[in-house]
Amino acid sequence: MNDSLFDFLVLRDLSTRTVVIGSMLLGIGSAAIGCFALLRKRALVGDAVAHSVLPGIAIAFLIVGSKDPLALMVGAVVTGWFSMIAMDYIVRNSRIREDAAIGLALSVFFGLGILLLTHIQHTGAANQSGLDKFLFGQAASLLARDVAVFGSVSLILLLVLIVTFKELKVVSFDPDFTRAIGFPARFLELLLTTLLVVAVVAGIQAVGVVLMAAMLITPAAAARYWTERLGVMILLASLFGILSGYVGAFISYLEPHMPTGPWIVVVASFIFFVSLLSAPKRGVIAQLLRRRKNVRVTLEENILKTMHRMGEADREMQDPRSISEIQNYRSIPAAVLQRGLLRLASEGYVTSQPNKKWSLTTQGVVEGARITRLHRLWEVYLTEYVRIAPDHVHDDAESIEHVLTPELEVELQRLLQRPAIDPHQQTIPYR
Numbered sequence: 001m002n003d004s005l006f007d008f009l010v011l012r013d014l015s016t017r018t019v020v021i022g023s024m025l026l027g028i029g030s031a032a033i034g035c036f037a038l039l040r041k042r043a044l045v046g047d048a049v050a051h052s053v054l055p056g057i058a059i060a061f062l063i064v065g066s067k068d069p070l071a072l073m074v075g076a077v078v079t080g081w082f083s084m085i086a087m088d089y090i091v092r093n094s095r096i097r098e099d100a101a102i103g104l105a106l107s108v109f110f111g112l113g114i115l116l117l118t119h120i121q122h123t124g125a126a127n128q129s130g131l132d133k134f135l136f137g138q139a140a141s142l143l144a145r146d147v148a149v150f151g152s153v154s155l156i157l158l159l160v161l162i163v164t165f166k167e168l169k170v171v172s173f174d175p176d177f178t179r180a181i182g183f184p185a186r187f188l189e190l191l192l193t194t195l196l197v198v199a200v201v202a203g204i205q206a207v208g209v210v211l212m213a214a215m216l217i218t219p220a221a222a223a224r225y226w227t228e229r230l231g232v233m234i235l236l237a238s239l240f241g242i243l244s245g246y247v248g249a250f251i252s253y254l255e256p257h258m259p260t261g262p263w264i265v266v267v268a269s270f271i272f273f274v275s276l277l278s279a280p281k282r283g284v285i286a287q288l289l290r291r292r293k294n295v296r297v298t299l300e301e302n303i304l305k306t307m308h309r310m311g312e313a314d315r316e317m318q319d320p321r322s323i324s325e326i327q328n329y330r331s332i333p334a335a336v337l338q339r340g341l342l343r344l345a346s347e348g349y350v351t352s353q354p355n356k357k358w359s360l361t362t363q364g365v366v367e368g369a370r371i372t373r374l375h376r377l378w379e380v381y382l383t384e385y386v387r388i389a390p391d392h393v394h395d396d397a398e399s400i401e402h403v404l405t406p407e408l409e410v411e412l413q414r415l416l417q418r419p420a421i422d423p424h425q426q427t428i429p430y431r
Helices: 003-009 014-039 043-064 069-093 098-123 144-163 165-173 175-180 185-224 230-254 260-278 284-314 323-329 334-346 362-384 394-400 406-416
Strands: 350-353 357-360
Touching: 014 043, 014 144, 014 165, 014 185, 014 230, 014 260, 043 069, 043 098, 043 185, 069 098, 069 144, 069 185, 144 165, 144 185, 165 175, 165 185, 165 230, 175 185, 185 230, 185 260, 230 260, 260 284, 284 323, 284 334, 284 350, 284 357, 284 362, 323 334, 334 350, 357 362, 362 394, 362 406
Parallel strands: none
Antiparallel strands: 350 357
16 A cells, blocks of 8 residues: 555544544534534525625634634624524515525625625735635645634534434424424524534635535435434434545545545535435435336236226136237237236236236236225225215326225225225125
8 A cells, every 4th residue: 555545544644634634523513513404494594604704704804813713713603693693584574585585695795705805915914815715715724723623613513412402303393393392492593593603614714615505515415315314314414524524635635736625525415416316215216216116016006907897897807818908998008018917927916828818817816806996995985075076086096096005995995884886886896
């Protein structure tokens, strides 16, 4: 292994260790609080806050006269928090929608920040060099004291989230219920606002104003694809944030001319796209496979129901049927019908006969009766309880019969008192 690569992996160099640890600490805090922003559908608020902290940084520099990280952070928190309060006030007390309020706060505060930075640059102050790096970030310039501040802020964020997890969870999903059970909903919303501002401010120096919103939301959005539980989502988002910080710093180490901050965001975005595609339940691939399976199952059930209806008509459930005979009852393309019959044969529901004909097996008769029963029960339900005319219930029953569970079938039979016939005077097959 290359010596320089080994030095990075073990974090032997002080400057490398500072950048890597700082980037990873950034990922932990911002990703955790980003989960709540995402669930509250306030993802763009992080972008507005990230831009709104710029005038606070400039004002803090003008007051202190140096780039002290704690002083700059305090100034950024003040203007970032004020921007959140201003957005909330505008939405509550005017007809301006939240998206417009976010745009107003972002443009006004960011414009003010640019003006102040321009003023500082024209003052000729020797120690203002690098202050503009807050726009795009400069993780490579992190110092040990910056990492100490990052670590303290991330620790505070995590502790507050752990202590108030139950309350923040309730207010994120249902603010009205929070008020109904006596929780201080307004205070909790302000607490979430403050935590969001602090998380944004902590990462400004590493990835900058422009990219901080991505660091806040992207790991949370990636984690959302893998779980339905908030606690697991926060853990996964923090893990993705740590991984993004480490890999981004590693790429920047291999290619020194590449900035660390943007690479952190690129890695986080890569993790998001992997999650988007390959998450087992919510991912695009899983949804496509599930949709394909639903189409296949629907086709097979329609074939069985059609063959069962043919058996009802001539009172011979297991007589051989040709493809053209089946098509006379239900319009299904011949090639599609052939594939469906082959799959049903492999599952034991139909069997092939001479002269390219197919017949239901005993198992196929039972399954065909089940699907027919569900169809007709739903037609009875729509007629009796929804008061839909009998000649308008068929299409709806065609769709719902494929998703009714055995539990719902039992409930339908109980509710309808096990009807013998459907609205079209056809017998409902219970056996």
